[in-house]
Amino acid sequence: MAVQLTDTTQPDQVLGLRERKKRRTRDALVEAAHQLFLEQGYARTTVDEIAAAVDVSQRTFFRYFANKDEVALAILADAEDHFVANLRERPADENPLRALRRAIVLTWRELGTARHDRPSSITAALELIQLIESTPTLLAAHLRRITEQEQIVAGILAEREGLDPATDLRPRVMAAVFGGVLRSAHLSWSAENESTETENSGSEAMINLIERHFDQLGPALAGDWHGR
C-alpha cells in the first residue's frame, strides 16, 4: 500500500525516531491530562502539572496544544474523524438524515468494539463527555468544535446530494439539526450518568440514547404533541 517514493512522501507506518517520539509525548500529554482532569477537575489542574507529569517544560506543552482545552478535547477528536469518514462512506441512496444517523451509531459502535489503539477509547470518551458537561469552559470549547464539524458535515451532505452549498440551505440546516440532536443526547447521557463513576457505561447505552433522540425528531416537529 504505502508506496515508497523519493522522500517527499512520508510512509504511513515507518516514521523516523523524531516523529515517533513526538507522537509518544503527545499521547502521554493527552493521557496525563485526562487522568489529572478526572482526579482533580479541569480548573484545578494546571498546565504545569500536566507538563511535569510527562516531564516536559510548560513551553513544550504549548507547542503541542494551543491551549488547555485542546488536550482535554483531543480524545474526542479521534472519534470525530471517524465519524466524518463513516459519513463519507455511506451509500448514496440513503437519505441524508438516515446517513447521519447510521454514521454516528456506527462510529460509537466501532469505538466500543475495535480495540482502537489505546485500550479503552470509549471509556475515555464517555468520561470526557461527562467532564465536558460539568465544566463550563470545556463545554464552550467543545461546542465551538462541534459547530466547526457541522460545517464539514454540511459540506459532505451538499456534495452527496450534488447541491450548491452556497444556495441551498438544506445541508446546513440538516447539519445544525443533527448537531442539536446529538448534543441533546449527550446531555441526557451525562445527566443519567451523573453519579461519579461510569456505571451504565458501554457505548451501547449512548447509542441507545442517540437512537431514542433521533426517534423523537419526527414527533417533536409534528404539529400536535398531544397526538401521542
Added chain:
Amino acid sequence: MAVQLTDTTQPDQVLGLRERKKRRTRDALVEAAHQLFLEQGYARTTVDEIAAAVDVSQRTFFRYFANKDEVALAILADAEDHFVANLRERPADENPLRALRRAIVLTWRELGTARHDRPSSITAALELIQLIESTPTLLAAHLRRITEQEQIVAGILAEREGLDPATDLRPRVMAAVFGGVLRSAHLSWSAENESTETENSGSEAMINLIERHFDQLGPALAGDWHGR
C-alpha cells in the same frame, strides 16, 4: 402595578442613587467595550483599556462582569430575555415549532422598531453577532450561553404542553433543533455581511434569513432532497 411595601420590595422605577450609579457604570462598560471590540478586535482589547475608558479600576470591572466574554455578550442578553418572555406569551393552541418561530421573529422585530432604551439596540446586536462569528473565543462563550437558553426553552415547551420534561424527550429535541436552525441563520447572516460595515443591516434582513432557514426545516428532514 408596583405595590409599595415596607422596604423589602424595591420599586421598579424609583431606584436609589446607588443603584442608578451602578446601572450607569455597567451600561458604560458594555458600550465602551463594544466600541473598542469593533475598533480593534476582541483579542487586541484589554480589560484595562475598557476599564480606563469608563474610568474605573480593573478590579471594579470584574465585579460587574465575571469575565471579558460577558461584557461583549451582554448586548445579546437583553434580546434573549425578550425572546423568553415572548415565547411565554405565545397562545397555547400554537404548536411548539410555530410558537418558537413567531417568538424569535417577534423579538427581532421589537428590537428593530421599539427604541428600546439605547438608541440602536439592533445595530449593536447585529454588529455583535458578526464579531462573535469572527472571534473563536467569543463564539465558544456564546454557544455555551445559547445551550443554556435551550434548556430554558425546553422547560417552557414542556410546561406549555403539560409534559414531564424528565420523561419526554420532545421538548429537549425541539429546543436543540430550534437552536441549530437559529445558529445556522446567524452564520448565514454574518457570512453575507462579512464586508466590514453593516450595509444590508436592519433587522428585516435577519428576520428574512431566519424565516428562510425555518422554511428549509421540513424539506431538509424529508427523505428525498432531489424531490424539489
Added chain:
DNA sequence: TGTCTAATGGCAGAGACTGTCATAAGTTCG
C-alpha cells in the same frame, strides 16, 4: 449627624499563553 452597609481602588499573586534565544537531539549526506 452618626452609624451601617455596600461599592470601589490598589495591591499582590496565580495561572494561561507568547516571543525569543540558546542548547540538545534527530536527520542527511559526503
Added chain:
DNA sequence: CGAACTTATGACAGTCTCTGCCATTAGACA
C-alpha cells in the same frame, strides 16, 4: 562515521485575565 543542517526543547521574561484581601470612600438609614 562525522560534519553540516534542521528541528524539538528548555529556560526566561513578559503580558493578560482573573481572584483574594484590605483599606477607603460614598450612599442609605434612623
